[in-house]
Amino acid sequence: MVADNIINVIVAGIGGQGVLRASDIFGQVVFAAGYDVKKSEVHGMSQRGGSVVSDIRFGKQVFSPMVPPEECDYLVVLEETQIESNVHRLRPNGVLIKPDSIDLTKLRNKRSINVALLGVLSTYLPDLPEELWLSAIRNNFAEKLHQINETAFRLGKSSR
Amino acid sequence: MNAATALQPTFQPARLLLSGNEALAYAAYHSGVQLGTGYPGTPSTEMLENFAKLGGHAQWAPNEKVAFEVALGAAIAKGRTVVTMKHVGLNVAADPLFTAAYTGVAAGFVVFVADDFGMASSQNEQDTRYYAKAAGLPLLDPSDSQDAYDFFAKAIEISERWQLPIILRTTTRVSHSKSIVTLHELPPPLQPPHFVRDIPTYVMIPAYARPAHARLLKKLDEIQEWNDSSISSLQRVIPGDSSLGIIASGIAYIHAREAAPHACFLKIGMPFPLPLETIRKFVASVERCVVIEEGDPILAEAIRAAGIHVESKPPLYRLGELNVQKVRKILNYDISPDAAVPRGKPPELCPACPHRTVFSAFQSLNLIITGDIGCYTLGVLEPFGEMDTCVCMGASIGMGLGMRHVLPEDQARRVLSVIGDGTFMHSGLTGLLEMVYNPPPTGHIVLILDNGTTAMTGLQEHPGTGRTLDMHATGQVRIEDVARGIGVQNVIVFDPDPKDGEENLIKLVKEYLVKNDTTVIIVRRPCILSAKKEKEYKKVIPITEARGGCHGCG
Ligand SMILES: Cc1ncc(C[n+]2csc(CCOP(=O)(O)OP(=O)(O)O)c2C)c(N)n1
Ligand code: SF4
Numbered sequence: 001m002v003a004d005n006i007i008n009v010i011v012a013g014i015g016g017q018g019v020l021r022a023s024d025i026f027g028q029v030v031f032a033a034g035y036d037v038k039k040s041e042v043h044g045m046s047q048r049g050g051s052v053v054s055d056i057r058f059g060k061q062v063f064s065p066m067v068p069p070e071e072c073d074y075l076v077v078l079e080e081t082q083i084e085s086n087v088h089r090l091r092p093n094g095v096l097i098k099p100d101s102i103d104l105t106k107l108r109n110k111r112s113i114n115v116a117l118l119g120v121l122s123t124y125l126p127d128l129p130e131e132l133w134l135s136a137i138r139n140n141f142a143e144k145l146h147q148i149n150e151t152a153f154r155l156g157k158s159s160r
Numbered sequence: 161m162n163a164a165t166a167l168q169p170t171f172q173p174a175r176l177l178l179s180g181n182e183a184l185a186y187a188a189y190h191s192g193v194q195l196g197t198g199y200p201g202t203p204s205t206e207m208l209e210n211f212a213k214l215g216g217h218a219q220w221a222p223n224e225k226v227a228f229e230v231a232l233g234a235a236i237a238k239g240r241t242v243v244t245m246k247h248v249g250l251n252v253a254a255d256p257l258f259t260a261a262y263t264g265v266a267a268g269f270v271v272f273v274a275d276d277f278g279m280a281s282s283q284n285e286q287d288t289r290y291y292a293k294a295a296g297l298p299l300l301d302p303s304d305s306q307d308a309y310d311f312f313a314k315a316i317e318i319s320e321r322w323q324l325p326i327i328l329r330t331t332t333r334v335s336h337s338k339s340i341v342t343l344h345e346l347p348p349p350l351q352p353p354h355f356v357r358d359i360p361t362y363v364m365i366p367a368y369a370r371p372a373h374a375r376l377l378k379k380l381d382e383i384q385e386w387n388d389s390s391i392s393s394l395q396r397v398i399p400g401d402s403s404l405g406i407i408a409s410g411i412a413y414i415h416a417r418e419a420a421p422h423a424c425f426l427k428i429g430m431p432f433p434l435p436l437e438t439i440r441k442f443v444a445s446v447e448r449c450v451v452i453e454e455g456d457p458i459l460a461e462a463i464r465a466a467g468i469h470v471e472s473k474p475p476l477y478r479l480g481e482l483n484v485q486k487v488r489k490i491l492n493y494d495i496s497p498d499a500a501v502p503r504g505k506p507p508e509l510c511p512a513c514p515h516r517t518v519f520s521a522f523q524s525l526n527l528i529i530t531g532d533i534g535c536y537t538l539g540v541l542e543p544f545g546e547m548d549t550c551v552c553m554g555a556s557i558g559m560g561l562g563m564r565h566v567l568p569e570d571q572a573r574r575v576l577s578v579i580g581d582g583t584f585m586h587s588g589l590t591g592l593l594e595m596v597y598n599p600p601p602t603g604h605i606v607l608i609l610d611n612g613t614t615a616m617t618g619l620q621e622h623p624g625t626g627r628t629l630d631m632h633a634t635g636q637v638r639i640e641d642v643a644r645g646i647g648v649q650n651v652i653v654f655d656p657d658p659k660d661g662e663e664n665l666i667k668l669v670k671e672y673l674v675k676n677d678t679t680v681i682i683v684r685r686p687c688i689l690s691a692k693k694e695k696e697y698k699k700v701i702p703i704t705e706a707r708g709g710c711h712g713c714g
Binding site for chain 2: 012027031036037038040041051053063065066068086088
């Protein structure tokens with residue numbers, strides 16, 4: 001899967017949905033897997049329900065931290081409304097991962113949608129061992145939230 | 161903790177995924193910086209917050225000028241120091257900046273300034289490199305987090321060798337992007353702080369300032385020569401196909417490496433004073449040479465002024481951030497506009513934000529509103545549309561007064577200034593002095609929206625909150641006492657209760673609009689997002705134990 005080429009992932013959503021948390025987790029996973037990684041987002045006014053977008057790029061050597069136009073391989077969107085403003089960034093055969101990529105009725109805590117969709121993303125990137133995902137998830141949440149987020153991740157992972 | 165123990169921070173080698181701001185915080189901590197001070201502003205804010213988390217002594221000042229002066233005092237007292245701010249903050253700190261270049265410093269003094277091309281969260285795009293040239297201070301321009309870490313250490317080295325403040329400039333993508341950083345051991349300060357009297361160096365009366373100016377120019381010549389020599393190690397040549405050479409610095413270098421993988425590169429780490437001989441040699445070695453830089457064409461102009469032929473970017477690319485695609489276009493002489501892309505959802509006030517009550521009330525009052533900068537600036541957007549000016553922090557009060565002085569009475573009476581508590585502490589006090597000193601014939605009303613935090617930039621403490629950056633209890637400046645002390649005629653504290661706040665505020669403002677008095681209405685209700693931080697406050701160390709607390713009993 002990941003040879004010399006760079007894989008580009010974009011996570012998009014609304015301020016407060018956990019876009020940055022999801023991209024932090026993913027960044028840690030690919031970093032721990034030994035890839036070069038760059039991650040970039042525009043933030044500073046994200047608290048007020050505006051759009052938040054985070055770019056993560058990994059591979060052997062990554063230069064720019066921003067995914068160039070139409071080079072996104074996987075677009076993970078935490079809310080349907082954010083598809084329209086981001087979908088143009090996908091490559092022709094790029095993959096769109098969105099809330100209805102999973103069975104939402106099985107998601108016990110709606111706030112863990114970010115981690116559930118990372119679970120979906122993980123099915124496209126089989127070279128990244130599950131243990132790295134789980135430990136990055138644990139690193140990013142307080143202990144009492146570990147279980148709920150692991151369950152959300154597995155739900156996403158089993159959706160495909 | 162005494163000063164001597166602070167000199168040796170604990171160091172553990174590691175490889176980490178860090179943002180530029182986090183990398184700077186590590187570098188400051190590992191270099192034994194004894195005081196970090198600054199004022200919050202996107203995209204610079206997290207540097208100081210992370211420095212504090214690592215265990216550094218960090219504090220928010222009321223504004224950038226004060227922060228700079230605190231840092232300068234510390235550096236003259238031989239303490240290694242960093243001061244942090246966003247680009248517009250340097251305008252506020254510009255007065256001491258220019259003369260600090262004359263006095264110089266006795267220990268490393270890094271002025272960290274973050275530029276925001278593209279205006280992710282700023283009121284203008286401004287290029288800090290002009291300040292380096294104008295003030296005569298060296299400037300470093302890192303490209304990623306590893307550079308940020310390494311350049312901070314370099315900045316300390318240069319600052320101490322030439323006894324000059326040094327500017328370390330980042331842009332949004334360097335500050336906020338994460339990339340891999342290898343930490344290494346950095347040289348600790350040479351000696352603990354102590355003050356040595358040196359009147360001709362530090363007292364800038366004309367008799368001492370004249371030789372100081374000459375000294376500064378000499379230092380800059382030396383730094384330029386050093387920067388041109390290989391020992392500087394701030395410049396790097398990446399060999400490639402000699403048909404295209406690219407000179408670039410900062411984030412522009414990173415984009416360019418991706419846009420033109422086969423080109424030769426000269427990466428500039430210190431754009432001022434510029435290593436012109438290095439550049440001359442590089443340009444002679446390639447067929448075509450293009451300068452790629454974000455912001456204004458400062459590098460290209462300086463290189464051309466030295467008689468070296470390079471291509472610059474078309475003026476179109478002075479606007480906004482650069483990216484890989486734009487660099488490709490610059491290299492291809494393409495000045496076609498970028499395809500329009502759908503915009504995301506703009507930010508808006510949180511659903512239960514106390515500012516909402518105020519802007520709803522304004523909708524019934526037909527006001528002319530001189531506004532200011534903070535979350536409440538979003539009151540200009542739909543559904544409110546209630547703000548007529550916004551220029552810079554603190555401008556609301558002066559601008560409102562100016563309008564009241566010249567407008568016919570029917571319009572003058574409708575003018576109201578609105579400012580947040582954080583912004584009031586930053587630069588609203590002097591506006592109130594003006595209001596008391598030169599009151600317009602119709603008086604004036606200032607609304608201070610006191611949500612108990614600096615919300616806009618991520619909930620920082622300020623002198624009105626009674627808490628320091630690291631959540632210690634400290635002295636609290638009460639806005640109502642200040643306003644009364646300054647001599648404002650009416651000072652009212654008002655609660656914008658979601659139930660009846662709107663109605664009551666309309667009544668209150670109407671009552672005072674018809675008077676010819678000076679009036680301050682403090683609208684007080686906490687930001688809903690600061691609730692979490694408030695919980696931390698419960699754990700705050702009481703004032704008697706707090707650093708800087710009760711000195712009387714030791
Ligand atoms: C000179 C300068 N420094 C810093 C900033 C960044 N900044 C924008 S608004 C703001 C303060 C906002 O706090 P406050 O006035 O309390 O309003 P709130 O966001 O809490 O509503 C800051 C620090 C700036 N715009 N200009
Ligand atoms: S962060 Fe606080 S002040 Fe800003 S919009 Fe939200 S509630 Fe209002």
